[in-house]
Amino acid sequence: MRAITVAPGVADSLRLDEAWPEPHPEEGAILVEALAVGICGTDHEIIAGEFGEAPPDTDRLVIGHESLGRVLEDPTGSLHPGDLVAGIVRRPDPVPCANCAVDEWDMCRNGQYTEHGIKALSGFARERWRIPPKFAIGLDPDLAHVGMLLEPASVVAKAWDHIDRISRRAEWQPQTALVAGAGPIGLLAALLASQRGLTVHVLDRAPTGPKPALVAALGATYHTGTVNELDFEPDIALECTGAPSVVLEVMCKAAPVGIVCLTGVSSGGRIINFDAGALNRTLVLENHVVFGSVNANRRHWKLAAEALGRADPSWLGSLVTRRIPVEAYAEAYRPGPDDIKVVLEFAR
Known part of the structure; x- marks a missing residue:
């Protein structure tokens, strides 16, 4: 499958890998087809080699943390095939600290958390990804074109x-x-x-x-x-x-x-x-x-989903100033003068 990857710490190492491995079942029970990822300043900083950390078993990092996908399978029954879903970015540290122990990983005190597409976890800019139910947020079907805004929200x-x-x-x-x-x-x-x-x-x-x-x-x-x-x-x-x-x-x-x-x-x-x-x-x-304030825990993701659900869909859609197909990925990561939110699309 295709994935957008970088070599962390190496400037301008962005590339489209055509034969990236399928997500391992250990990544999570829910299998998701990627629809789109939003692009933000953090992605540009990672591409510039300023930071980023690959998972332990590879020297490349799949980027993308503003996700939107469609459930392909969920044996746990928490979501259903066809449901829209976004993946929570941060995972609690393994110690865990007092905050991570109560699912407030956004307030991690020892810095040993991991983050999809940023720190030691593969991101969502790949055609398929997996996520545990605890870190999956179902979305209203009306957000099919703007659900990648859930992470910044x-x-x-x-x-x-x-x-x-x-x-x-x-x-x-x-x-x-x-x-x-x-x-x-x-x-x-x-x-x-x-x-x-x-x-x-x-x-x-x-x-x-x-x-x-x-x-x-x-x-x-x-x-x-x-x-x-x-x-x-x-x-x-x-x-x-x-x-x-x-x-x-x-x-x-x-x-x-x-x-x-x-x-x-x-x-x-x-x-x-x-x-x-x-x-x-x-x-x-x-x-x-x-x-x-930075990052968010599951409660905040749910609050954000409710806020987006109350918003005017056309107004939310206007925040997306460019939609680029994955084949033209380099264009998507090239900033434009009037950009607000650029979206890389995997499926339409």
């Missing part, structure tokens, strides 16, 4: 779940949310904010292209420029760019008793001038909470 669902938990520290009725960044994570964060009935603002540097219309379709307001130029203080802010200057500005911009969630991952090595004392004063005197 699960990251956002976790962020909002933690915001909701933190908000219970005091009597608090948030009204306004700011999302910095209008990539897939940012737009999905704005979707979930709008589903909560908040007044939503999205800040991005692109003045044209599809993003302003996508934000407007949510009933949200689209901004360009800088965080400091905004004329309001958000009760909730989600930073989805990882740009150091934006991260710091968002942390300082929140309203009193505000909550700031950081989902963007910054690259190191960039030094900027910043008044750390002013930030500390703001956080302390205004009772701010700033926290980071």
Whole structure:
């Protein structure tokens, strides 16, 4: 079968393997036919050789962690042939740590977790894959063309779940949310904010292209420029760019008793001038909470599936700006200027 693989740590080693081995039954009871995988910045970083880890029995890694497939067989009866399914990316560590022991592998404390298409587990960019029932999420048939958005949506669902938990520290009725960044994570964060009935603002540097219309379709307001130029203080802010200057500005911009969630991952090595004392004063005197969020556990994946099920299917479909057949895989992994979400299709 065909699979998209890399040699981890070797830049530009991406290739289409035409005779990749079939998934071993030990990988999971549920056999899945791949329909599509979404492509994100993590894939580009792995292709650039910046990180990634192959499974123990091979020197190549099948990439792809934003999955969408159709069940071929499930002897456990948890799903049925023909059902749409997505595979949870992370697996708990074998020790396990206290969090992994209670299925909160997204909060793993010792770093010995594994991840499909990223760290020591084959990914989903192959024609067939297997998954245990515990790590399979069934999808509504209406999500047949956009189900690969479940993985990024699960990251956002976790962020909002933690915001909701933190908000219970005091009597608090948030009204306004700011999302910095209008990539897939940012737009999905704005979707979930709008589903909560908040007044939503999205800040991005692109003045044209599809993003302003996508934000407007949510009933949200689209901004360009800088965080400091905004004329309001958000009760909730989600930073989805990882740009150091934006991260710091968002942390300082929140309203009193505000909550700031950081989902963007910054690259190191960039030094900027910043008044750390002013930030500390703001956080302390205004009772701010700033926290980071990455990955998701099964509960968050289920919440994400529910959120996508409530969304306008045409709006979700508009997030996918390019659909590329697997035969043209190199084109799919070549970034385009107006890309939001690029999808590599295995079956149509």
